[in-house]
Amino acid sequence: xxxxxxxxxxxxxxxxxxxxxxxxxxxxxxxxxxxxxxxxxxxxxxxxxxxxxxxxxxxxxxxxxxxxxxxxxxxxxxxxxxxxxxxxxxxxxxxxxxxxxxxxxxxxxxxxxxxxxxxxxxxxxxxxxxxxxxxxxxxxxxxxxxxxxxxxxxxxxxxxxxxxxxxxxxxxxxxxxxxxxxxxxxxxxxxxxxxxxxxxxxxxxxxxxxxxxxxxxxxxxxxxxxxxxxxxxxxxxxxxxxxxxxxxxxxxxxxxxxxxxxxxxxxxxxxxxxxxxxxxxxxxxxxxxxxxxxxxxxxxxxxxxxxxxxxxxxxxxxxxxxxxxxxxxxxxxxxxxxxxxxxxxxxxxxxxxxxxxxxxxxxxxxxxxxxxxxxxxxxxxxxxxx
DNA sequence: AATACGGGGAG
DNA sequence: CTCCCAGTATT
Numbered sequence: 001x002x003x004x005x006x007x008x009x010x011x012x013x014x015x016x017x018x019x020x021x022x023x024x025x026x027x028x029x030x031x032x033x034x035x036x037x038x039x040x041x042x043x044x045x046x047x048x049x050x051x052x053x054x055x056x057x058x059x060x061x062x063x064x065x066x067x068x069x070x071x072x073x074x075x076x077x078x079x080x081x082x083x084x085x086x087x088x089x090x091x092x093x094x095x096x097x098x099x100x101x102x103x104x105x106x107x108x109x110x111x112x113x114x115x116x117x118x119x120x121x122x123x124x125x126x127x128x129x130x131x132x133x134x135x136x137x138x139x140x141x142x143x144x145x146x147x148x149x150x151x152x153x154x155x156x157x158x159x160x161x162x163x164x165x166x167x168x169x170x171x172x173x174x175x176x177x178x179x180x181x182x183x184x185x186x187x188x189x190x191x192x193x194x195x196x197x198x199x200x201x202x203x204x205x206x207x208x209x210x211x212x213x214x215x216x217x218x219x220x221x222x223x224x225x226x227x228x229x230x231x232x233x234x235x236x237x238x239x240x241x242x243x244x245x246x247x248x249x250x251x252x253x254x255x256x257x258x259x260x261x262x263x264x265x266x267x268x269x270x271x272x273x274x275x276x277x278x279x280x281x282x283x284x285x286x287x288x289x290x291x292x293x294x295x296x297x298x299x300x301x302x303x304x305x306x307x308x309x310x311x312x313x314x315x316x317x318x319x320x321x322x323x324x325x326x327x328x329x330x331x332x333x334x335x336x337x338x339x340x341x342x343x344x345x346x347x348x349x350x351x352x353x354x355x356x357x358x359x360x361x362x363x364x365x366x367x368x369x370x371x372x373x374x375x376x377x378x379x380x381x382x383x384x385x386x
Numbered sequence: 387a388a389t390a391c392g393g394g395g396a397g
Numbered sequence: 398c399t400c401c402c403a404g405t406a407t408t
Contacts, residue, residue, distance in 0.1 A: 041404095043404095044403080044404045044405075045391095045392075045393085045402070045403060045404065046392090046393080046394085046402090047394070047395075047402080049394095049395090050393080050394065050395090082392090082393080083392080083393075084391085084392025084393040084394090085391055085392050085393085085404090085405090086391085086392080087390095087391065087405080087406075088391095088392095088404090088405085091405080091406085118405095118406095119404095119405065119406085120405085121404060121405045121406085122404085122405090123404055123405085124404075124405085141403080141404075142402065142403050142404085145403090158403090159403085160387090161387080197401065197402070198396080198397085198400095198401080225403090227400090227401090228403090229389095260390085260391090261390080261391070261392095262391090262392085263391095312392090312393090313392085313393080314390090314391070314392055314393085315390080315391060315392065315393090315403095316389075316390060316391070317390095317391095368392080368393095369392080369393070
């Protein structure tokens with residue numbers, strides 16, 4: 001069998017398989033370009049099972065492009081809370097404003113306009129154009145590269161841009177006339193259900209008999225991919241400040257900076273500490289550093305004791321968190337402490353925004369998972385103790 | 387071309 | 398535990 005025949009076989013049998021085996025997914029129930037766009041953004045780096053409940057909540061809260069464009073950013077982040085890569089949510093709303101402004105609220109169907117949307121790159125542009133509008137554009141994600149690298153025995157590193165470009169050209173050749181939507185989804189569906197990263201289910205694969213990697217017995221060692229650097233460790237000391245007086249029963253949170261990691265989300269006040277040789281810092285110096293950091297931030301509270309440890313791994317950083325209970329100082333004492341402190345130190349500019357919140361208020365602020373876990377633990381403990 | 391940017395699932 | 402997943406923006 002020559003290569004042309006191998007390609008034809010692949011396209012025909014894969015498409016046939018998909019039409020009988022495709023999953024019933026929420027964004028497949030209508031051909032609504034907005035639904036497809038939202039789902040594709042959510043599905044970046046994220047599994048289908050994780051996305052489904054978020055997708056339902058998101059569409060219920062923001063049924064149309066215009067609803068999303070007009071919403072407060074904090075509402076959008078709250079809806080994305082726990083899903084990760086929050087720049088996707090911020091960019092999606094920016095793009096919704098672009099669509100409202102320049103395309104009358106209708107998702108554009110030309111390559112130039114779709115690609116110009118914030119957060120839409122080569123993959124997502126191809127996915128929206130093909131899935132929503134049946135345009136013969138490639139949508140090459142990790143699933144597609146895995147399937148193609150095996151079937152055609154492509155041993156180039158898939159992390160290289162040149163490899164992805166090659167795959168895009170290949171997909172354009174493979175798309176059956178007029179079937180871009182189903183074919184691109186078929187490619188990804190095969191990668192998700194059959195041609196899996198580890199122990200692929202070759203015996204149920206519709207194109208196994210002409211799969212080059214399978215015929216060579218090397219399907220498990222493809223695709224070739226350089227592995228990522230391990231995340232660097234960081235140690236941080238965190239304050240769970242319990243309010244006094246008018247803030248009784250509340251805890252103190254602050255908003256993260258406008259840019260960078262977890263931008264504009266909310267968190268517990270904390271400070272990074274140098275990594276000691278033994279790893280974690282003993283309680284005494286940790287609480288001392290924390291006390292100074294709180295004062296520096298204009299918070300009149302003092303650490304009272306150890307509460308818990310928490311860990312969180314981002315793709316590039318590993319956080320080791322030591323959480324300490326702290327107590328807000330009474331007003332008169334606080335004023336005195338603050339007065340003495342400001343006499344001895346330069347006053348900080350650009351202080352972060354702080355809020356005192358009770359358990360119910362958590363529904364109105366978007367937190368990264370690790371702080372959600374700590375704050376919930378605190379309120380649960382309160383409930384049990386009280 | 388290299389780095390920043392979250393969070394889950396499988397074994 | 399360890400390993401895997403892998404799009405877009407920025408520089």
